[in-house]
Amino acid sequence: MIEITTPEVSWIAILPELVLALGAVGVLLVEVQWKPATRVLGAISAITLVIAIFFTFLQWAQAGDALEVGGLDELVAFSGMIVMDGFAVFGRFVLLVMAGLGLLAGWRLVERLNRRGAEAIALVLLATTGFSIMVASNNLVMMFLGLEIGSISLYILAGLTEEKTKADEAAMKYFLLGSFASAIFIYGVALLYAGTGQLEILAIRQFFTEFIVTRPAVILIGLALIIVGLGFKVSAAPFHSWAPDVYQGAPSGVVGYMAAMAKIAGFLAMARILLTAVPQLDDSWLPVIAGISALSMLVGSTIALVQSDVRRLLAYSGVAHAGFILTGIVGGATTGMLFYVTVYAIQLIGAFAVVAVVSGPSSSGSSIDEYRGLARRSPALGAAFAVLLLGMAGLPLTSGFVAKFGVFSEAWANGYGWLVIVALLASVISFAFYLRVIVAMYMDETEEEGIVVSLAARWVLTIAVAGTVLAGILPAPLIDLAADAFSL
């Protein structure tokens, strides 16, 4: 008689993802069976997110306990596939909050889609599941799976409108180029495996502490391809060319969510690989990341200057922000980066919520002319957009300033003074294009009437503006949280 011992499964490590997946399936089943009002589906997704967030609190407490009483190994679950360190839990929490905000911001789109609204909700939940797995994975293949679950959901979301519009084109482009990037990423993983014989991130680190690699070319090519693949997801230059077209073409209700999710997960994965798996190789990758960072900041902020479409402007500003966030990785620390990613994600969702209100939730394109005199038409909406844009620009007393200060000082401390100078230059340039929109809103006249802002959008904007101002005036709690959320 052979005794089969089932391995002990630490379910808590994947509880948020389980809840999310169940929620997504539940939404679809309920839709098929009862065809309820969209409100009901919204309630289901809200409950799902709240339960998932609750589980992240449990995980946070457990990670904290493990830190205090030892037993860090227990945080690695599912035979080394998943980690439950503070870094993963922080990332999950932020992703879940952004999913909630994203759903609220896109609620008008969900309503307009009628019966297909359930698909949109399910896709948002599934994308969150995927990216959540991605930030929590300790295994590069697992990470790839999470990336694909998340990305494929986003490709579909990018084309999800009630009418045939440019959204189809955007979705197709995003899909083709995204697949290309995913292929490059997994090829990089394969080469890294070829060079080290390991797929687990902690094992790769172990490998480099034990061995000195005399001919690291294969490993370095693998690492380069991984950087390229993730660089695409976070729209860093020169892998950003999809972003303006997709941001412009996809329905505005989901763009903020799409961009925020891909950025959060992409940066966290990149930080985990570079800073946890291969910190020993930083002589090689630091200059490259610094180069990508500088290029992104300069390309993003200069091209944003000449954009006449607010969404393309935000896309290029996103390229610049990718560069700013990369300075945090160049700084070799994750605190500043986590803070930056969080506050930027909120600003991004808030900004696209404004776009969705001004141009309609399923629109493609959003010319700056539509914003002329917005502050007269709808003072609150204009003020909210102005605060969010100033937050992105990094005006003191907004979260953007604290975020920039954090990552820049980390890079400075790590000896990358030139990068900080480039970053400051890019910040100055970026003020010009953010202010262009604000000037258009406040200085120009308009005959148009006021805009009705839906309740959901009001909530999103209130939260985004409050978050931007609060984290600018009182950043310490979030900074402390980010500082506690280090990777194993």
Next chain:
Amino acid sequence: MIEVIWLIIALPLLGAVFLHFFGRYIKEPWSGWLASGAIASSFVVALVAAIPFFQGGEHGSTVLLWEWMPAIGANLEMLWDPLAAFMAMVVTGVGALIHVFAIGYMRGDERFSRFFTYLNLFAASMLTLVLAGNYAMLFLGWELVGLCSYLLIGFWFVRPSAASAAKKAFIVNRIGDFGFLIALMLIFAAFGTLSYAGVFERAGAELTTGMATAIALLLFAGAVGKSAQIPLYVWLPDAMEGPAPVSALIHAATMVTAGIYLIARSAAIFELSPAAQTIVATVGALTALWAATIAISQRDIKKVLAYSTISQLGYMVLAVGTTAYFAGLFHLMTHAFFKALLFLGAGSVIHAMNGEQDMAKMGGLFKKMRVTGITMGIATLAIAGIPPLGGFWSKDEILASVFERGGWFSVLWVIGLVTALITGFYMTRLFMLIFLGKPRWDGGVDPHESPRVMTVPLIVLAVLSTIGGLTNTPIRLTLESFLEPSFELISVGQPPENVLILVVVSLLSVLAGAAGILAAWLTYRRPPQDWQRLEEGLQPIWGIWEDAYGVDDIYGRVLVAPGKRAADATAFGFDVPIIDGAVNGVARLVRDFGAWVRPLQTGYVRNYGALFLGGAVVVVIWLVVAGV
């Protein structure tokens, strides 16, 4: 109680915010009462929170409200120590009385609520300044009071003179603030933090004398602007364009004393630089004399008081330059009482005279306005330094401390003594021209005593001016023992220990004041033709004084006009061709760059794929070349 000291700032701030949004819905006197209530409550909080200090020996502590930028020590933190408590009580106490007075003074003004919004905002800013726990927050308050001063000087902005006076005050202060800002950068460079706790503890050990002198003098540059010293005092006389309560609150009792507070607060830095101290004291003494002489011949009631304020601020700067911090702060308090009283009294007179400010057209008002007359009389004696009124004790302590320092300071003491004489003269002249003699009013003016809401603050201030000096007499040094813990590590200049010397020195300053009063009395009790002839007989010096030494003219010719020419030159000779050229050039470059990369942004996936691949190849090669 210390946990809630943020209320001291928050209450007037809330008042300002509330009035800003809802002021227009509140009927006229009530918005004034609301604002007064806000600042009065803040006084009560300050008083209760200061109880431990009254018992003496308590050092106070820093209250961290929240961290903003801990890395550079720029947090929202408040230092609640005796010095801060003292300033907070002066600001809120005198401020509350002036708020109440303004309810009567501003009656009928279209922007009544707006006026109190600004007054409350000013109070909150001033309290931020004095309660700050680091230089960054102090600077925040410093700039905010400047803004409020701008808004309130220009409150009646339809008058072009008010609008330009507001601008002048703002711009002149900018010069001083520039120095202040550089001082902050030097402090940060030297200590790596802007927090008081970090700076003062380490100043003695880590600052070289040269660095200390540089920081001290640059801080003093800020003080020179804010506290209207030579050469930046020119904004204060013009600032009298604001309503009288504004002059009383901002330009006599509180904001202008911020410079004295700054020096007292930074005593640990000034202590390291005797050279800076001497310069501070000298500037103070010269300002005191300079402004006093100008005050002699002014005919506008508020201009006399403005120059008198500059002169008295000179005394305070002289005191803190002599390290006689207790004396300087003591004079700051008594001056706040009697000068606020004088400005409010002047407001009452102007109110009664339908806006007339020329003293030559007043006279004989005492019979019509008893309360104003008596209270202003008390203030006049107080500022002239007649015992036992407030000004006597504080001015005397300053002069005695300066005398005790000896050396070059003996010269400054003589200057101070002469100034005391002149002060007695011009204040008595002011009082007699307004209240005594025969009426010289224009037709149609019917002077009357002001309403209760205005006279009650006058009476309270008169009482304070009378007994305020008793808080710190050589017999009983209450104020000094109150402030002592804040200056524990500082060597503070004191009056002579020897009783005989002290009495002689005091007697001299009283005699000087009395001589001034007597001279003015003898001159101005005669009919107008007589003293007018005398004033004309003193030409050209009288004219020069009346013209304030023509400093405004000189500045206009030497600084402003070349400044404008330079601005023109830079605008059209440098800015347009070079800067704009560069900007346009960059814009063209960016556009060309955009045009150059636009073919890349074709919208075709195959092109994007190719670009992507190209980037990937570069990254791979770079990483491998860098790594191998």
